[in-house]
Every structure is written in C-alpha cells, then in structure tokens.
Amino acid sequence: MDLLNLFWIFLIVSSLAPMVRQQIIASTRLNLLRRLEEKRGSRVIGLIHRQESMSLLGFPIGRYIDIDDSEQVLRAIKLTDPKVPIDIILHTPGGLVLAAEQIANALSRHPAPVTVFVPHYAMSGGTLIALAANQIVMDENAVLGPVDPQLGQYPAASILKVLEQKDINRVDDQTLILADVARKAMVQVKETVRRIACCHYSQEVAERLADELPSGRWTHDYPITVEEARELGLNISTDMPQEVYQLMNLYPQTMQRRPSVEYVPMPYPWRPSSEKGEQR
Structure with missing residues (x-):
C-alpha cells in the first residue's frame, strides 16, 4: 500500500469519525431521555442550545430558539396524551x-402538569417558556432572565426613555418610529406574560410578573436567581434530577485545543486529605 492510499484512507476515516461520534452521542441522549421518562412517567422534551461543531469542517454554530424549535416542540406536545405530564x-x-x-402557549394549554428544568440558564424567551409551567425546577446556581423586548440592538424600554428625557421636536423621525414600535412591543409582551402566567398563578402574581419582567428594570442579560424568582412569586424547586446533569454532558461545547475548565469528574464527599492523611 503506497503513501497516497494511506493518505486517502486517513482522510476518509477523519471525515467519518465526527459523524459516527455524533450518532453515538445522539443515541445516548435518547436512551437517557427515555430513562428519565420512565422514572417520572412523563414526556421529556429537551430544548438545549449550545455552541457545537457542525458539519465536516467543524465550524462552531451558535444556537437560539427559532421557528424550527417551535415546530418540533409543538409536534412533541401534540403527540403527548392530554393525561401525560x-x-x-x-x-x-x-x-x-x-x-x-x-x-409557551402550547405548554400552558396542556391539561396535565408541566415542569420546566433549568440546569444552568434560561434567558429571555426561555424565561417566557418557563412561565407556562406548573413548576420550575432550577439548580441552586441557575438563573432566569428578563423578557423585555429588543428592537435591533436597543431595548424597547430605553428607546421610550429617550422621548421622556428629550424634547420631541429635537428627536429625529427614525427614533420616533422606533419609539412607536417599542411602545407596541412593550404592551404586547406584558399582555403575553400576563396571559401565560394566569394559567398557573394567581391574578396578583401574574400582574407582578407582567409589570417586572418586561419593564426594562434590568439589563436584558440580568441573571434572576432562584431567590429573586421566588420573590417574584414563581413556583421554584431546586430538586433537580441527576439525569438532567448527565444529559447536559451529552451536549458538549466546541472542542478547543486546551480546555478552559478542568476538574476530576467525580463527587467528593469530603475534601482530599493532606499528606499526613488528615481529613479536613
């Protein structure tokens, strides 16, 4: 076998290896989802966005909630018996x-209980989806986020603030148009939050959520902790199943030359002992 044939074999194996690895990971994900479904007697849906290497060239692609996601989730909800959580x-x-x-609308209409698990973070639209659940289960360090509408690179609340602080005769037409759209967006998002929250929360809590989350009180990436979420009236639990963390490990980030975080992947019931064998 000459060197050229070895090169082509190496190229073919290198090209197929990522696809084989993806198939193995996908199969493992489905098995873990099925195990969690059997444990909880529910339909489990994963809506997980991480930056992954896709295609043979391995370019990293950032993910977010899009129409394809909504189509898949709506189909999964449609396939679920009304009596199944x-x-x-x-x-x-x-x-x-x-x-x-x-x-969020589809989840709020499901007759059986809906539970949202947030192992790390669910910002913006993720928080809107979480509002449709009977219960939100969060890791102690996980966070939610505000749902204030954004117009391009500007928060709608900040655009409206310009009209309050500046003479309208000195505001250009484009800003006035943006302000009109921003006002409509604020009203629409507040009404959406109120309608979704009313399905599982009291009218008082729904009004508070509609006033706080879309208001622009925080920056769009402000982390709402477990404690703050409870103060807002959300039904929060921190009893996270171990299978959820295991599932997250099956959505690896883009491979780098050197990992930025390293640790021994095992639980420590106690701190490692010193050289003298003393436990601390």
Whole structure:
C-alpha cells in the first residue's frame, strides 16, 4: 500500500469519525431521555442550545430558539396524551419571541402538569417558556432572565426613555418610529406574560410578573436567581434530577485545543486529605 492510499484512507476515516461520534452521542441522549421518562412517567422534551461543531469542517454554530424549535416542540406536545405530564429541559440564551410564545402557549394549554428544568440558564424567551409551567425546577446556581423586548440592538424600554428625557421636536423621525414600535412591543409582551402566567398563578402574581419582567428594570442579560424568582412569586424547586446533569454532558461545547475548565469528574464527599492523611 503506497503513501497516497494511506493518505486517502486517513482522510476518509477523519471525515467519518465526527459523524459516527455524533450518532453515538445522539443515541445516548435518547436512551437517557427515555430513562428519565420512565422514572417520572412523563414526556421529556429537551430544548438545549449550545455552541457545537457542525458539519465536516467543524465550524462552531451558535444556537437560539427559532421557528424550527417551535415546530418540533409543538409536534412533541401534540403527540403527548392530554393525561401525560410534560417535562421540558431548558438551556437557552433566548431567541425569537414568536417561537418562544408559540411554545409557551402550547405548554400552558396542556391539561396535565408541566415542569420546566433549568440546569444552568434560561434567558429571555426561555424565561417566557418557563412561565407556562406548573413548576420550575432550577439548580441552586441557575438563573432566569428578563423578557423585555429588543428592537435591533436597543431595548424597547430605553428607546421610550429617550422621548421622556428629550424634547420631541429635537428627536429625529427614525427614533420616533422606533419609539412607536417599542411602545407596541412593550404592551404586547406584558399582555403575553400576563396571559401565560394566569394559567398557573394567581391574578396578583401574574400582574407582578407582567409589570417586572418586561419593564426594562434590568439589563436584558440580568441573571434572576432562584431567590429573586421566588420573590417574584414563581413556583421554584431546586430538586433537580441527576439525569438532567448527565444529559447536559451529552451536549458538549466546541472542542478547543486546551480546555478552559478542568476538574476530576467525580463527587467528593469530603475534601482530599493532606499528606499526613488528615481529613479536613
């Protein structure tokens, strides 16, 4: 076998290896989802967005909630018997308001209990989806986020602030148009939050959520902790199943030359002992 044939064999194996690895990971994910479904007696849906290497060239692609996601989630909900609970695992920076609202509306209409698991974060549209659940299960360090609408690179609330602080005769037409759209967006998102929250929360809590989350009180990437979410009136639990963490390990980030985080992957019931064998 000459050197050229060895080169072509190496090239073919290198090209197929990522696809084989992806298939193995996908199969492992499905087995773990099935195991969690059998444990909880529910339909488990994963809505997990991470930056992964896709295609043979391995370019990293960032993910967010889009129309394809809403179509898949709506189909999964449609295939679920009305008496079967739904568990949805959320890990997302947010995405399209239309897609997130479609998912939230479908979950709020499901007759059986809906539980949302947030192992790390569910921002913006992810928080909107979480509002449709009977219960939100979060890791102690996980966070939600505000759902204030964004117009391009500007928050709608900040655009409206310009009209309050500046003489309208000195505001250009484009800003006035943006302000009109921003006002409509604020009203629409507040009404959406109120309608979705009313399905599982009291009218008082729904009004508070509608006033706080879309108001622009925080920056769009502000982390709402477990404690703050409970203060807002959300039904939060921190009893996270171990299978959820295991599932997250099957959505690896883009491979780098050197990992930025390293640790021994095992639980420590106690701190490692010193050289003298003393436990601390």
